[in-house]
Amino acid sequence: MSSVASTYKIILWSKKNLFSSWINTLITILTIYFIYEVSFFFLDWAVFKADFLTNFRGERIIDRTFCSKNIEPGSYGACWTIIHVRFYQFMYGFYPAAEVWRVNLVLFLLPFALVAIFFDKIPFRKYFLYFTLVFPFIAFYLLYGGPSLTTVGTNKWGGLLVTLFLGVTGIALAFPLSIALALGRKSNMPVISLLCVIFIEFIRGVPLITLLFTANFMLPLFLPEGASPDNLLRALVAVTLFQSAYMAEAIRGGLQAIPKGQIEAARSMGLTYWQSTRKIVLPQALRISIPPIVNTSIGLFKDTSLVLIIGLFDLLGIGRAALADMSWTKLYYEVYVFVAIVFFIFCFAMSRYSLYLEKKLRTDNN
Amino acid sequence: MQINFIRKLIFDEKIRSIVIQTLVIGFFALMVYSISQTTAYNLEKRGIGTGFEFLGMSAGYDISFSMIEFTSKDTHLRAYYVGVINTLLVSVFGIILATILGFLVGIIRLSSNWLFRNVAYVYVEFTRNVPVLLQIILWYSILIHLPKIKQAIQFFEYFYLSNRGLYSPAPIFKEGFSIVTWSFILAVVFSFFLRRYLKNKQNETGRQFPIFYIVSAIIIFTPVIFFYIMGMPLEFEHPVLKGFNFVGGMVIRPEFAGMLLGLSIYTAAFISETVRSGIIAVSKGQREASQALGLKSSLVMRLIIIPQALRVIIPPLTSQFLNLTKNSSLGIAIGYSDLVHGFGGISLNQTGKAIEIMLIVMVTYLIMSLTISLLMNFYNRKVQFKGNA
Numbered sequence: 001m002s003s004v005a006s007t008y009k010i011i012l013w014s015k016k017n018l019f020s021s022w023i024n025t026l027i028t029i030l031t032i033y034f035i036y037e038v039s040f041f042f043l044d045w046a047v048f049k050a051d052f053l054t055n056f057r058g059e060r061i062i063d064r065t066f067c068s069k070n071i072e073p074g075s076y077g078a079c080w081t082i083i084h085v086r087f088y089q090f091m092y093g094f095y096p097a098a099e100v101w102r103v104n105l106v107l108f109l110l111p112f113a114l115v116a117i118f119f120d121k122i123p124f125r126k127y128f129l130y131f132t133l134v135f136p137f138i139a140f141y142l143l144y145g146g147p148s149l150t151t152v153g154t155n156k157w158g159g160l161l162v163t164l165f166l167g168v169t170g171i172a173l174a175f176p177l178s179i180a181l182a183l184g185r186k187s188n189m190p191v192i193s194l195l196c197v198i199f200i201e202f203i204r205g206v207p208l209i210t211l212l213f214t215a216n217f218m219l220p221l222f223l224p225e226g227a228s229p230d231n232l233l234r235a236l237v238a239v240t241l242f243q244s245a246y247m248a249e250a251i252r253g254g255l256q257a258i259p260k261g262q263i264e265a266a267r268s269m270g271l272t273y274w275q276s277t278r279k280i281v282l283p284q285a286l287r288i289s290i291p292p293i294v295n296t297s298i299g300l301f302k303d304t305s306l307v308l309i310i311g312l313f314d315l316l317g318i319g320r321a322a323l324a325d326m327s328w329t330k331l332y333y334e335v336y337v338f339v340a341i342v343f344f345i346f347c348f349a350m351s352r353y354s355l356y357l358e359k360k361l362r363t364d365n366n
Numbered sequence: 367m368q369i370n371f372i373r374k375l376i377f378d379e380k381i382r383s384i385v386i387q388t389l390v391i392g393f394f395a396l397m398v399y400s401i402s403q404t405t406a407y408n409l410e411k412r413g414i415g416t417g418f419e420f421l422g423m424s425a426g427y428d429i430s431f432s433m434i435e436f437t438s439k440d441t442h443l444r445a446y447y448v449g450v451i452n453t454l455l456v457s458v459f460g461i462i463l464a465t466i467l468g469f470l471v472g473i474i475r476l477s478s479n480w481l482f483r484n485v486a487y488v489y490v491e492f493t494r495n496v497p498v499l500l501q502i503i504l505w506y507s508i509l510i511h512l513p514k515i516k517q518a519i520q521f522f523e524y525f526y527l528s529n530r531g532l533y534s535p536a537p538i539f540k541e542g543f544s545i546v547t548w549s550f551i552l553a554v555v556f557s558f559f560l561r562r563y564l565k566n567k568q569n570e571t572g573r574q575f576p577i578f579y580i581v582s583a584i585i586i587f588t589p590v591i592f593f594y595i596m597g598m599p600l601e602f603e604h605p606v607l608k609g610f611n612f613v614g615g616m617v618i619r620p621e622f623a624g625m626l627l628g629l630s631i632y633t634a635a636f637i638s639e640t641v642r643s644g645i646i647a648v649s650k651g652q653r654e655a656s657q658a659l660g661l662k663s664s665l666v667m668r669l670i671i672i673p674q675a676l677r678v679i680i681p682p683l684t685s686q687f688l689n690l691t692k693n694s695s696l697g698i699a700i701g702y703s704d705l706v707h708g709f710g711g712i713s714l715n716q717t718g719k720a721i722e723i724m725l726i727v728m729v730t731y732l733i734m735s736l737t738i739s740l741l742m743n744f745y746n747r748k749v750q751f752k753g754n755a
Contacts, residue, residue, distance in 0.1 A: 017480035024479050031481045191387040195394070205735040206728045207695035209706055214728075217720035221408045222401050302497040309698055316500055332507040340496045340504070347495035 046337070049077030053084060063327035082331045083338050086322045090338075093158015093313050099150065102142040103161055109135065110168070118353065136172065154232035158313035160342065162232065166304040166314070170239040171247075171297050177240070178247035179286075183277065185248065186255055196248075203245035208303050211238040216310045235307045239300065246296040254289030255281065287361065294354035298347050305343075315339050405721070412718075420717045421446070427712050429703045431619055442713045449705035450730060456625045456704065457691045457734075463630035464690060465683075468637025475642045486638070493635040499696050502628030506700040509620035515611060524604050526612060532623065535602035536616040542596040546589050553588035557581040621702040625694065633690045637683060644679035645671060676749045684742035688735050695731070705730060 018028045049068075054060055056068040056075070064070055067079035083090070092103055113135035116128035143165075145151035157165065184196035203211070215238035219229065229237070258281055266276035308317035319335040322328060374381050409416060421443040429436045432448045433455065474486040493501065510529050513519060518528035526533040557580075564575045593600070605615030648671050656670045657663075697704035698711055710727045714720055 017478070020478060027477075027479050027482050031479070031485055035481075035485065189383050189387050191390055195390070202728075202732070205732040207692040207706070207731060209695045209698070210710065210724060210728050210731065213706070213710065213714075214720075214724050217714070218724065221405045221720065224404050225408070298495070302495075305497040305499045306696070308499075309696075316497070316503075320503075332511070333504075336500060336504045336507070340500055343497055343500065344492065344495045348491065351491075351495065 045076060045078050045333075049075065051077060051079045051081060053081060064329065064331060067331070078334050078337075079331055080334060080338075082322060082328045082334055085328070086318070089318050089322065090159045090315065090342075092161050093318060094156045095152060095158070095161065096156065099145075099152055102149070102152075106139045106142050107164075109138070110164075113139075136169075154230050157232060159318045160315050162307070162312060162314045162317075163301075163304050165232075166236060166239050166307065167297075167301040169236060170243050170300055170304070173236075173240045174243035174247050174300075175293075177244040178251055179282070181244060181248035182251035182255055185252060200245045200248055203242055204249070208238070208242050209306055209309060211242055212306060212310050214238070231310070231312060235310065235312055239304065239307075242303075243296065243300045246299070247293055250289045250292035250296055251285065253292060254285035254287070257288050258285050291354045291358045291361070294350055294357065298350045298354075301347060301350070302343060315342060414718045416719075416722070418722055420713075420719055420722070423717075425713060426716060427708075429708055431621060431703045442709065442717070445713055446705070446709045446726065448703065449707070449709040452697070452702070452708075453691075453694050453704040454734075456622060456629065456697070456702070457694045460626055460629040460633065460690050460694065461687050463626065464633040464637055464686070467630060467634035468686075469641050471634060471638035472641025472645070475638060476645055490635045490638055493632055494639075498628060498632040498693050499699055501632050502624055502696055503699055505627040505631075506620060506624030509624050512620075515607070518607075518612075524602070524615075526605060526607075529620065530611070530617070531620050532618040533605040533612045533615050534618075535604045536614065538601045538603055540599040540601065542599040545596055546592045546599070549592040550585070550589040553585050557584045560584070621697070621700055624700050625697055625702045625704075628696075629690055629693055632693070633686055636686050636689070640679050640682040640686065641675070644675035644677075647678045648674045673749070680742060680746040680749060684739060684746070687738050687742065691734055691738060692731065 019025045051061060051068050055066050056072065059066060061067060061079065061081040064079065064082070067081070068077055069075045069079060088097070088100075092100055095103055112128065113132045115122060116125050116132050122128065141149070143152070143157070143161075144154070181196050181200055184192050185200065187193045187196070212235060215234040216231070219234050219237065223229075262280055262284070263276060266280040267273075271279070304314055305316045307314050308320060313321060316339050319339045323330075323332060323335055376382060422441055424439050425442050425445045426438050427445075428438050429445065429448050431452060433451045434444075434448060436444060436448050471486050471489065475483050475490070477483045477486075509531075512527055512529045515528045515530055518526040518533070520526055524535045561577055561581055564577050564580075568574055603614045605612040605617075607613075652670055652674065653666060656666045661669065694704060695706040698707040701707070705727055710723060714723045717723070
């Protein structure tokens with residue numbers, strides 16, 4: 001009985017949502033045809049006709065000449081072996097294999113450092129927050145080295161490690177800076193608000209690539225000899241400044257949403273500017289601005305791929321380096337699709353999180 | 367007395383604010399001074415002079431893609447112009463394409479057809495969660511792996527698609543074509559005033575005129591008539607395969623097409639989201655009321671929904687236009703000769719004038735951003751509520 005009811009429900013649903021008029025029916029049919037064509041083509045390429053470790057003859061693939069598509073005319077399946085061969089580089093770049101446990105440890109600890117920021121209803125949140133505060137130092141010590149750990153220069157870092165490093169560190173460093181900028185922009189002191197406005201609007205008006213160029217070419221000129229940071233840190237400076245300007249605008253939106261009465265009430269209770277800002281304004285404003293902050297963070301995470309232009313090997317940079325290798329060259333689509341999927345997973349997860357937050361904010365306020 | 371002064375310094379809000387600001391200015395000035403000192407020292411040590419004289423010197427490199435003539439003997443200043451033109455070219459076309467595609471996808475996402483709107487949703491999620499740089503590179507590698515010139519794909523008889531670009535016939539304007547152009551411009555101006563007149567008439571009398579048909583008829587037929595009167599002063603030059611390349615005709619290079627596809631498909635995903643939320647923001651009662659008045663659904667969209675949705679759409683749309691313009695600086699990754707690639711990249715490497723060149727490039731982008739913001743703000747003011755008057 002229930003199956004009849006559910007079948008009926010499905011028919012009713014599709015009548016309403018797919019075949020409500022003749023034009024809708026036509027669109028549905030055309031769309032199904034389109035999905036069929038595209039997904040079959042893609043699945044054929046990526047899965048059914050693809051080589052993973054062996055080609056269609058069952059031989060192990062050693063270089064691109066072994067890929068089925070390079071042997072058999074008319075064959076077009078992907079040759080995923082290049083990802084397998086380069087997987088280590090995609091993850092860690094040129095990080096020495098003997099020391100790679102350090103990166104893995106950091107990646108393992110990262111979720112524990114982030115969980116307290118992302119979710120506010122977890123047990124022992126306070127202790128997790130303490131861990132979040134010390135995590136950057138632990139991570140830097142582990143990744144770069146120091147007492148009793150051999151130093152691994154940042155020129156050895158690469159792949160997902162660099163992408164995550166720039167993304168996470170850039171966002172983390174930009175956060176306090178952006179609060180200062182947002183407060184500064186709303187400040188009553190004309191000099192301070194003018195400086196903040198100029199900084200924010202300047203950064204938002206120019207492309208990130210020009211900032212990366214500037215950091216790359218000009219930081220060594222601006223700083224005394226010997227004080228000049230290495231390539232990765234230069235990129236980090238540019239990325240942090242860039243992100244802070246966008247984040248500051250997100251926070252400014254939150255600040256503007258706080259009714260003036262709140263601030264006046266706080267001041268009339270005798271709270272100083274800093275007390276009212278810290279205890280009344282910021283907690284409310286930051287809560288509102290988290291979704292836009294996450295959205296700008298997604299943007300920044302994608303934009304870290306620009307560092308390949310100044311010669312760093314992030315995920316995409318490693319991909320291009322893999323393609324430059326003569327024995328694997330021309331496997332463009334495999335590399336780019338793989339990199340795209342990795343970026344997609346991270347960015348999609350973040351955008352889902354932002355949606356979840358927006359929903360939560362809406363229900364919390366009601 | 368002295369204690370009183372210090373107390374004032376800390377507790378009097380006005381005085382405290384002045385003290386803080388003076389300190390900030392002082393600190394800022396000190397920083398600028400020390401940085402400029404270090405920079406001057408560093409520059410001198412590396413033997414790099416300062417100044418803009420290099421702009422007048424010969425660039426010494428070629429730019430393959432240029433709207434104005436450019437050879438390696440031309441100056442860096444001219445290379446700058448080439449870069450600006452190329453950046454503007456890809457930005458303007460990108461903005462047009464992205465807007466059209468974005469509005470289309472945004473409306474599809476609100477379609478009543480479940481399958482159709484979810485296909486659009488998948489497109490949006492996939493494109494906006496993948497770096498635009500990667501998408502540009504991907505499109506470019508697809509385009510340069512099209513068949514070679516010799517095996518170019520021929521379609522519509524005179525179009526050839528190959529790994530060197532899309533070759534199409536080029537129009538050759540003969541004597542008298544300028545009159546056709548002028549007649550077109552005059553027709554547009556005339557129909558603008560006619561439309562205004564008819565609208566006023568409609569407001570006064572309530573009589574409706576088929577304004578859209580009248581205006582399109584004028585704009586289309588006037589130039590066509592003049593075209594025939596002038597004896598069809600237009601010919602096409604077709605691309606012909608000679609040796610290893612096509613001769614004649616127009617060509618869209620894969621670098622340009624890759625930039626255009628990457629930028630507009632990426633930005634369209636964001637635009638579609640703003641369009642969607644703008645349309646949702648128009649209250650349901652508006653649609654129901656206009657349907658109750660008996661308006662056709664196409665008219666409901668055009669007359670009721672879109673004008674109101676535009677108020678919500680324009681501000682975020684502006685920032686998407688700005689993003690697209692800024693992202694057009696990624697041409698360097700695929701060899702599209704935009705401002706950052708030619709002037710900001712090659713000229714910088716050749717002259718070593720990092721400070722001057724980056725300054726010029728950044729100021730140029732700031733001016734472009736500002737211009738777009740101003741234009742869009744102007745448009746925004748036009749579509750906002752006009753008050754009760």
